[in-house]
Amino acid sequence: MADYEQTKNSRLEYRQRRQQKNNKMNRLLNYLIAFVVVLIGITSYIIFFTGDDKAVEKEPVEQPADKDVNTNDISEENHETNDNAQNETNETNEVDEPDVSDSDQQTEGTSEENDATNVTTSSTDPVVDEVVINPNWQPTKTTQTGPHTSVFQEGHIDYEEKLATVFAVVPLEQANSILWNIGNNGSADTAIAVVSSNDKTEKYRVSIEWVANEGWKPVKLEKLNTIEGSW
Numbered sequence: 001m002a003d004y005e006q007t008k009n010s011r012l013e014y015r016q017r018r019q020q021k022n023n024k025m026n027r028l029l030n031y032l033i034a035f036v037v038v039l040i041g042i043t044s045y046i047i048f049f050t051g052d053d054k055a056v057e058k059e060p061v062e063q064p065a066d067k068d069v070n071t072n073d074i075s076e077e078n079h080e081t082n083d084n085a086q087n088e089t090n091e092t093n094e095v096d097e098p099d100v101s102d103s104d105q106q107t108e109g110t111s112e113e114n115d116a117t118n119v120t121t122s123s124t125d126p127v128v129d130e131v132v133i134n135p136n137w138q139p140t141k142t143t144q145t146g147p148h149t150s151v152f153q154e155g156h157i158d159y160e161e162k163l164a165t166v167f168a169v170v171p172l173e174q175a176n177s178i179l180w181n182i183g184n185n186g187s188a189d190t191a192i193a194v195v196s197s198n199d200k201t202e203k204y205r206v207s208i209e210w211v212a213n214e215g216w217k218p219v220k221l222e223k224l225n226t227i228e229g230s231w
Contacts, residue, residue, distance in 0.1 A: 142215030
């Protein structure tokens with residue numbers, strides 16, 4: 001009987017401890033639930049009320065004014081672009097209309113045509129590097145009238161026309177060159193001249209002939225490697 005009572009008391013104590021433990025767990029859960037509810041309430045307050053305040057603070061920003069400014073900026077940029085395009089067009093028109101005379105254009109065209117038809121060959125003459133002949137070479141227009149007489153006197157019209165013909169085919173300026181020799185080339189209607197640059201790096205021998213009623217005409221241009229023995 002005593003054992004039964006003892007067992008019964010033990011069970012009763014166990015149930016009491018278990019009940020107390022459950023009560024503690026329930027209280028803890030209630031605390032946690034209450035804390036979560038409070039936390040949710042605080043969070044909701046922050047989201048709704050603080051968010052509305054920020055929204056109100058942002059309302060004064062005038063977006064339409066910014067759009068107006070941007071539109072003006074774009075309009076000004078388009079205006080500047082149109083001005084630049086107009087300036088470029090004017091510059092292009094100025095470039096397309098160079099101030100050159102018809103005679104200059106004709107001279108340049110003739111020079112390019114002559115250069116394009118140059119025929120270059122080698123030579124057996126030891127003082128000659130190469131020989132140039134051009135079928136497009138034309139006589140230097142003469143101002144002489146009457147029977148022609150070949151003259152090698154400086155200042156004479158025939159002499160000056162000879163020099164003009166020579167320098168029409170050599171790539172040198174007469175004022176910046178040396179005339180080494182000019183003389184008869186076997187007949188009264190032929191002549192030959194030797195010229196060079198002032199520094200003697202470019203040396204040429206030019207053969208010319210007289211064309212009746214037209215003037216002196218280049219016949220052959222020889223590029224020399226030395227002055228000595230060239231005439």
